[in-house]
Amino acid sequence: MSTEKTIRWGVVGAGDIARRFGHGLAHAPDTQMAAVWSRRASTADVLAQQFGAQSCASLDELLSSDIDAVYIATLHDSHADYAIAGLAAGKPVLCEKPATVNAAQLERVLAVARDRQRLFMEAMKPPFYPLYRKLREHLADDPIGDIGFVRAGCSRADVPADHPTFSFEHMCGALLSIGIYEAFLAVDWLGAPLDVQTIGRLGSTGVDTFASLNCRHERGIAQLFCGLDLHGRGDALLAAPRGHVTIHENWWNPARATIRYVDGRVVELDHPFEGGGLNYETAHFCNLLRSGALESPVMTHAKSLQMITMMDAARAALGLKFAGE
Numbered sequence: 001m002s003t004e005k006t007i008r009w010g011v012v013g014a015g016d017i018a019r020r021f022g023h024g025l026a027h028a029p030d031t032q033m034a035a036v037w038s039r040r041a042s043t044a045d046v047l048a049q050q051f052g053a054q055s056c057a058s059l060d061e062l063l064s065s066d067i068d069a070v071y072i073a074t075l076h077d078s079h080a081d082y083a084i085a086g087l088a089a090g091k092p093v094l095c096e097k098p099a100t101v102n103a104a105q106l107e108r109v110l111a112v113a114r115d116r117q118r119l120f121m122e123a124m125k126p127p128f129y130p131l132y133r134k135l136r137e138h139l140a141d142d143p144i145g146d147i148g149f150v151r152a153g154c155s156r157a158d159v160p161a162d163h164p165t166f167s168f169e170h171m172c173g174a175l176l177s178i179g180i181y182e183a184f185l186a187v188d189w190l191g192a193p194l195d196v197q198t199i200g201r202l203g204s205t206g207v208d209t210f211a212s213l214n215c216r217h218e219r220g221i222a223q224l225f226c227g228l229d230l231h232g233r234g235d236a237l238l239a240a241p242r243g244h245v246t247i248h249e250n251w252w253n254p255a256r257a258t259i260r261y262v263d264g265r266v267v268e269l270d271h272p273f274e275g276g277g278l279n280y281e282t283a284h285f286c287n288l289l290r291s292g293a294l295e296s297p298v299m300t301h302a303k304s305l306q307m308i309t310m311m312d313a314a315r316a317a318l319g320l321k322f323a324g325e
């Protein structure tokens with residue numbers, strides 16, 4: 001029997017990802033959905049009932065209930081406010097991607113986390129998947145040299161026109177909804193961005209529907225794309241002097257990778273994921289919480305800042321500004 005403390009989660013927002021998070025908890029040991037609050041009581045009630053949690057009438061009620069951590073699962077425009085509210089109430093916060101819509105907001109969130117000495121992490125799932133961790137281990141044991149080029153993309157043409165991703169009011173669009181994953185991959189392998197060049201387009205609702213980025217990083221170059229109006233291929237390439245890696249589609253839910261060495265060897269890694277995938281980042285966050293850590297060593301605050309700085313630069317190039325910017 002486990003002796004770990006059960007982490008009781010309070011969930012803000014009750015849409016698709018909140019439900020997937022709830023299913024994932026069954027695969028993250030010693031966790032429980034304890035409370036839910038969302039804008040509409042009806043959706044919060046349904047989610048709370050499904051997972052045996054309390055449905056709260058207000059954010060304050062959720063934050064003062066018996067919870068150990070807050071998961072923010074609302075749309076982009078409200079992440080920063082709810083993260084700050086959670087941290088200010090003394091709760092550790094796991095916040096859906098993008099953690100905030102711009103770097104200035106993220107600086108404010110991190111300042112509150114530092115001030116209140118509370119754990120904060122952006123819910124960026126790929127690095128916690130078994131395949132991704134296995135890939136890092138494999139490359140440490142049987143290296144291909146320093147990765148100097150990352151090429152990755154995701155473009156979907158099947159998002160319904162009324163989906164919030166197209167909403168200007170909710171500050172969505174391809175870059176902040178999808179491109180943030182590609183920014184993660186570039187930053188994770190190549191370090192901080194130094195220069196971001198972007199070509200793209202805005203759609204009829206005013207948000208970006210396709211963007212192509214060429215980025216110079218501390219340790220190499222990245223070529224990234226994200227879109228909502230073309231059906232693109234979702235694999236990723238990591239290139240190095242003695243070989244290259246393909247993380248097969250969909251690379252952001254990594255399950256399979258091929259490493260091709262210059263000497264002709266080919267290594268296939270195959271590690272299916274369980275529980276929908278969100279469970280790995282959740283388990284990591286819970287372990288950090290139990291150990292008293294204030295920051296993930298994997299999904300660091302610096303990486304989140306670097307990623308959103310890239311998105312800021314890309315949006316600036318497209319002339320896309322949201323309310324308050």
Ligand SMILES: NC(=O)c1ccc[n+]([C@@H]2O[C@H](COP(=O)([O-])OP(=O)(O)OC[C@H]3O[C@@H](n4cnc5c(N)ncnc54)[C@H](OP(=O)(O)O)[C@@H]3O)[C@@H](O)[C@H]2O)c1
Pocket residue numbers: 012013014015016017018038039040043073074075076078096097098123125164177
């Ligand atoms: N990690 C991943 O794999 C992944 C995948 C998809 C999405 N996401 C992220 O998850 C977030 C939510 O996406 P989703 O697909 O779950 O969206 P969704 O299905 O539209 O759900 C959003 C939920 O948040 C609530 N909400 C929205 N704005 C709010 C506000 N200002 N105050 C209180 N509640 C609010 C909505 O309430 P109403 O019902 O009242 O509108 C709804 O319950 C996004 O930021 C997205 O980037 C992550």
